[in-house]
Amino acid sequence: MKKIVIWLLTTILILTSCTPSINNEDEVVQNEDETQQQQNSIVSSHQLSDENYRTILPYRPSASRGVTTNQLGNRVDIDELETGLRRLSKEYFDPEQYFFEEGQYLTSDMLYNWLDTYPTDEQLKTLEQRVEDDTDSFSEADLNARKQALNPPLDEDEATKEDYENNPKYVSHILEQNFLKRNEDDTVELVGASIGIALKSTFTYEVDGNTYHRDISQSEMLEKGKEIAQTVLERVRNIEELSDVPIMIALYREEDQNSPVPGNYVAKTGVEGGQASIGEWETVDEENVLFPSDEGEEKYYDTQQLVQNFGSRIEEYFPNYVGVIGKGFYKDEELQKLTLEIPLEFYGKGEVIGFTQYTYGLVEEMFQDYYDLEVRITSNEKMESFIYWGAGDNEGTVHIYDS
Structure with a gap:
């Protein structure tokens, strides 16, 4: 491993003075599913700054780990989608009161179904017939999963240039972040969640060996994004753990795939616990230049x-x-x-x-x-x-x- 020489002009920086000790860590009990036992976890009392969330240890990766990398083509968008959502979340979930954890309730399978394109009428008839005939392994559950798709109907095997232009893929990823609080009995419980919805600014597709780019204006993106956000909220409320907690939802506009700078969040809204409908949206004035x-x-x-x-x-x-x-x-x-x-x-x-x-x-x-x-x-x-x-x-x- 490479050694890091730290040079502050004529001042030597002693990093060990900033290192948290085990004495600064408190043991808490993190509630799992009813079928599982409670899990002992560690919450460090050391906070890097007032603007950073403390995390729960052992660190639990997102239930949808890997989806972001597979769905977003630009590395800088991947980073900004996550860090930007955490930054916006601070207005709703105070870092001094709450702890951060990666999303635990939107799974990879769930998101891949949501991010797919909805079947065309012809595809839907074929799928329904497969279920009715019961001649292969395609089941009613598989059909219902296909109907979860949030992007417009598109048969990529048969689609023409006009089909792609009229039915672009709008949403490319949905990111969940969770926020927890510590109780007096040293347990931690989920008290809120943030959902970031990544939307395309350019839809790239290929027809007959030729590559085309269909620009998506911000107004069109916002209109579709808000519709998608309402559907996502309704589905999230059907997840028991997320049914009654406050949720912040933010819409992220991606940059072009080869852009050296990331896109940015353009709108956000807060939904109180138990509510399943979105009220007013607030414009987010951020940009990377x-x-x-x-x-x-x-x-x-x-x-x-x-x-x-x-x-x-x-x-x-x-x-x-x-x-x-x-x-x-x-x-x-x-x-x-x-x-x-x-x-x-x-x-x-x-x-x-x-x-x-x-x-x-x-x-x-x-x-x-x-x-x-x-x-x-x-x-x-x-x-x-x-x-x-x-x-x-x-x-x-x-x-x-x-x-």
Whole structure:
């Protein structure tokens, strides 16, 4: 395993002072299904920050583990779908009061059925006939599972270009997150859940060996997404554990498959415990912006210029520099975090250290402190060092990796 050398200019950072000890962990009892015994679990009293949820140990993976990776084609969308949902959940489930756990009630089989395309009329007749004839293993349960599909009817074996255009796949994933509280008798119980629904901005399909792209406007996506959300809520309420807890639902708009920046959540709503209908939706004003880009120049010109000037200063002293890639996360059009990736070709550790020192000086000189800033210095797709400067901090933290 690679050793990490932590260098904070002239200050040595002692990481062990931040490591939680076993004495900071409390044992609780996590209620399982009635057919199972109660399970002893650990809740750490150490919280990384007021904005992070504590988790239940042993950590239980999601009941639908693996579905996200199979359904979303862009790695950055996969990450943002999860982290963004947890971020929005904080408005409904306070991290200081509740614990986080991956979704335990929407299973992989359930989601694959929901994310399928609904059978066409012709397909439905064929499936119903198979059940009636009882000549193969296709059962009534299989038919009902096919009817759970949330995407429009489409027979991909027979579909024409017009069929694809008129019946695009809208929803590509549904993510569940659970929130628990600790009781006085040291048990924990489910008190709420968040559901993130990932929706396409572009539907890609193939006909006769040709690939086509069908753009889905945000207004069309929102209309379909809200219909899907209502159906999902009704189904979730039929799950005993989720029948009477508050639920937050958020709609996520994916980016193109090859986009270097992720999409973003565009709408959210809260539903009180026991309710099975959605009321008003609230607009979520978040976006991820690439720098430099046409969008960056048009919407956030000052940040675009800052990133380009930063790159020009680096280029003055390092001839093997190839450019800075910036990714800005905005909320209500205010920059919350700026991530800069600098790919270079290094020929020695001394060069890495020298470059990192110079870059840190530029960061201190050029960037403001009202947003989080992260600089990732890489070579050959490997992280060489990174700089982190938190909003409001007086100094940054620098990590140099020892190969």
